[in-house]
Amino acid sequence: MRGKFHILTGPNGAGKTSYLSWLADTTLAQIRDGHSDYRRVVCLSGTVHDRYSVGIWSTRTIASDDCVYLGYRTNNNAFSDISPFRSLALHFLYGKRPADRISKSLAAEFMVQLGFKPEMRVTSRRYNGRVQETYVFDFSRDDAPSVAGGFDSIAGCAIEFARDDRLLSVSHLSSGQKWYLLTILAACFCVHDGSLVVIDEPECSLHPEWQLEIMERYLSILEKRGVAHTTVISTHSPLVTSSVPNRRSVLCNLPADAMWRDTVFHGQTADTVLSSQFGVVSPRSPEVISLLQAGLHFLAKGEQGGDAFKEIVDRLRSFNLTLDKDDPLFDAFDTVLTIEGGL
Structure with missing residues (x-):
């Protein structure tokens, strides 16, 4: 669905990363054949183990206008954490689309909030007697000095x-x-109108607070820049899944889902998303809370001796949940699971 934010979930081995690789390859081929409404493919990966093809990651060393690879792969068997930043610098230096004032301002604001000066410094390698030079991308300035030799x-x-x-x-x-x-x-400087953005596991290495805000900030920047784009991510994070407004996003859970469907998780708790989308039950999952309330209701009416109450207890026990004694729900669980008739 063009213009939507697509969230792909599913267990390990379900094919999420393979799908992203296929999507990037297919779209780039269509762009180059003149058979696509997209103009650029932007590929990012939170993990070094992305499966983007050589046709994608080989563009890291050229300022290609139709493909931007910001992953860690440098060849089939090597990875580098500096490689995607060099690719960024490459597009700053030689890209056909110079950064505008809004993009620079948004980048500067973000970097300052993160505790950095709003700049990125690139220093050339000294070789064959060439003088080492430094180019400073200062996002707080409008001017862009000419590229040094x-x-x-x-x-x-x-x-x-x-x-x-x-x-x-x-x-x-x-x-x-x-x-x-x-x-x-990347959101500030590499995503332009007509971009398909593919992101593998955006939650990698992020504190939960950053997991909750990274895609929200990403979308906010693109909205402020007025960029028409389509984004597809794969994720295992309930926080990432719940961070995108429902009106913007669609969801597909592999291998069960065959089609994209509207999301309903924006603003939901991690427990709700874990249970409903990832099949992981916690003491505060909606299903567990519903069973607990039903059990307490039976107890309040003195009807804990019947088969219905026993079925509730058996179901709660099947989740193998463990609560600390200082958990506010501990007494309720303990009462339902240990009362006579629930043994």
């Missing part, structure tokens, strides 16, 4: 960010910081 190749360049008056290389950032920065900078 030392950047005829992005390979081997150093990428640094500034925080607390210190320069930090990419390797000194946490996994979560790197991924959050990469995703938001």
Whole structure:
């Protein structure tokens, strides 16, 4: 569904990553054949184990206008955490679509909120007597200085960010910081009208608070930029699943679902999403709470001796739930599961 935010879920081995790879390959081929309404494919991955094809990840070293790969793969058997940032720098330096004021302003605002100066520094590799040069992408400024001669190749360049008056290389950032920065900078500078964006496991390495906000911020940036796009993600996170407004998103759970369907999870608790979408039951899952309330209702009426009450107790026990004694629900569970007739 063009223009929608697609959420793909399912157990490990269900084919989510393979689907994303197929979708990226198929769309890029159609773009290059002139048979697609899309203009660009943007591929990101929160994990180094993405399965994007060589036709996708080989574009990391060129400022291709129809494909942007911001994953970690550098060849069939090698990965690099700095590689996607070099690809970003490549598009800053040589991309056909210069960054506009709104995109820079949004990037600067985000980086400051994350505790960084609103800039990314790229230093060329010194080789064959060439002078080492540094190019600073300052997102708080409107001007863009001309590209220095030392950047005829992005390979081997150093990428640094500034925080607390210190320069930090990419390797000194946490996994979560790197991924959050990469995703938001991609939303600011790499996603344009007509883009299909494919993101594999956006929750990787993120604190739950960031899991809840990363896709919400991503969409907010694209909305403020006025970008018409379609995004497809795969995720195991109930927080990511519940973070996108229902009106914007559709959902498919592999292998059970054959079609995309409207989502109803925005703003729901993680327990609700875990139970309803991922099949993982917790003490606060709607099904468990409903059974607990029914059991307490039977107890209040003194009807705990019947088969209906026993069925409730058996069902609750089948979940193998464990609650701490200081949990507000402990006494209720303990009462239902240990009362005479429920033994």
